[in-house]
Amino acid sequence: MKTTTLKLSTVLIVLVFMTGILGFSSEARAQSVEPTTIESSKDFEGTIDAIKKAVSEGGMMVLSELNQGKILSMTGLQIKAHSFFIGNPQVGKKAFSANPSVGVVIPVRVNVYQKDGSTYVNYFKPSDLMVSYGQDVKMIGKKLDVKLAGMMKMLSK
Amino acid sequence: MSKLKNALCCILQPHLSVHYSIINVMERKKTQLGIFLIALLLAGVAPILFPVAQAGIASLSDLAVQFLIPSVILVVALIILAYASGHKEAGKQISNGLLAGMIGTIGLEIVRITGFKLGGMPGDMPKLLGVLLLDQFAQGPDLFSNVAGWSYHFWNGAAFGIIFSVLAGKGGIKPGILFDVLVGIGFMVSPVTRALGIGMFGLQFKDGYQFILTVTLAHIAFGSILGWILLRLNRNAPNILIRLKKSFSERTV
Numbered sequence: 001m002k003t004t005t006l007k008l009s010t011v012l013i014v015l016v017f018m019t020g021i022l023g024f025s026s027e028a029r030a031q032s033v034e035p036t037t038i039e040s041s042k043d044f045e046g047t048i049d050a051i052k053k054a055v056s057e058g059g060m061m062v063l064s065e066l067n068q069g070k071i072l073s074m075t076g077l078q079i080k081a082h083s084f085f086i087g088n089p090q091v092g093k094k095a096f097s098a099n100p101s102v103g104v105v106i107p108v109r110v111n112v113y114q115k116d117g118s119t120y121v122n123y124f125k126p127s128d129l130m131v132s133y134g135q136d137v138k139m140i141g142k143k144l145d146v147k148l149a150g151m152m153k154m155l156s157k
Numbered sequence: 158m159s160k161l162k163n164a165l166c167c168i169l170q171p172h173l174s175v176h177y178s179i180i181n182v183m184e185r186k187k188t189q190l191g192i193f194l195i196a197l198l199l200a201g202v203a204p205i206l207f208p209v210a211q212a213g214i215a216s217l218s219d220l221a222v223q224f225l226i227p228s229v230i231l232v233v234a235l236i237i238l239a240y241a242s243g244h245k246e247a248g249k250q251i252s253n254g255l256l257a258g259m260i261g262t263i264g265l266e267i268v269r270i271t272g273f274k275l276g277g278m279p280g281d282m283p284k285l286l287g288v289l290l291l292d293q294f295a296q297g298p299d300l301f302s303n304v305a306g307w308s309y310h311f312w313n314g315a316a317f318g319i320i321f322s323v324l325a326g327k328g329g330i331k332p333g334i335l336f337d338v339l340v341g342i343g344f345m346v347s348p349v350t351r352a353l354g355i356g357m358f359g360l361q362f363k364d365g366y367q368f369i370l371t372v373t374l375a376h377i378a379f380g381s382i383l384g385w386i387l388l389r390l391n392r393n394a395p396n397i398l399i400r401l402k403k404s405f406s407e408r409t410v
Contacts, residue, residue, distance in 0.1 A: 064295065065295060065296070066295045067295065067296050067297040069297070070296065070297020070298060070299075071288075071294065071295075071297045073281075073284075073297065073298065074280045074281045074284045074285050074288075074297070074298060075279060075280050075281075076273065076274075076276070076280075076281070
């Protein structure tokens with residue numbers, strides 16, 4: 001009887017310990033994916049125009065735009081924020097052929113926002129978001145990282 | 158023989174003319190009732206489209222092309238036809254409702270905008286209607302979408318004005334308020350509040366009372382203006398129940 005109680009308590013302690021480790025590791029992993037943020041050399045509107053130009057020069061396309069500031073103005077909130085969905089049909093074809101579930105990550109979302117009078121551009125590195133995918137998709141993510149970094153160089157101060 | 162024929166004619170002719178005039182009056186009343194029922198159906202189209210769209214059944218822009226625009230054209234055509242075919246009373250009652258509804262919407266808007274500025278509403282409804290109508294939610298509102306949204310909002314007011322005018326006839330302020338508070342309740346339990354993320358009656362918005370208060374006050378303003386105007390414009394107009402009763406009772410004579 002005593003042995004059974006001891007065994008049970010040991011199992012419980014191990015379980016609690018394992019849960020803690022798992023919780024900590026998932027938190028640590030969540031924290032590791034942070035957006036890349038750059039401060040733009042231009043004002044908000046200028047940055048919007050510059051992104052469109054940079055996307056085109058970088059061999060990508062603006063697939064869709066979300067004027068978050070204007071949308072939120074309907075709720076009474078006055079902010080300047082604009083999201084771009086950037087992609088490339090060829091890159092999309094390769095990525096979706098490799099894994100159709102990749103649509104949760106691409107097209108890449110680039111966000112422009114104004115804070116304390118300065119304009120910032122931020123995005124999550126595609127390779128960071130594609131870590132759970134196979135090597136072929138990860139490679140696409142790395143290529144997209146390079147393209148995005150090139151575009152951001154054109155905008156940064 | 159010819160004398161007898163002449164005598165019979167003299168006796169029957171007045172009765173026949175009375176008989177034909179009764180039939181004529183009955184026909185006119187039936188046609189008028191038909192006009193009112195068609196007006197009710199057409200006016201009911203616009204207000205139902207926004208909740209239908211928010212329920213995810215179809216997009217508001219598609220519904221506008223397929224139902225809203227045709228219903229607006231048909232309401233205007235019905236008023237013109239009513240006047241042109243000698244049913245001036247019906248045409249007037251419908252157009253009075255339309256006018257009173259539009260003016261009532263100004264009252265509703267004054268309360269709604271004030272409520273929105275004070276934080277009693279989660280969003281600017283006409284602007285939201287505009288971006289949904291023009292299918293440009295991602296771009297946000299602009300001048301064209303705002304014009305479209307405001308037009309639709311005012312048409313909704315006009316539609317409720319027509320419905321109230323046809324149902325209540327001369328109406329009154331109290332029936333007007335009652336009617337429009339019911340409309341407001343309908344709005345607050347519709348899929349719109351769920352889609353806005355504030356739950357039924359807007360209970361999940363702020364402290365739970367701001368939305369109900371703003372919507373109810375706005376609809377009281379609309380209803381009282383609507384009722385007051387129609388009390389003056391539809392002076393001798395009976396309500397739909399009296400019309401139906403008259404129409405059926407005369408049919409059985």
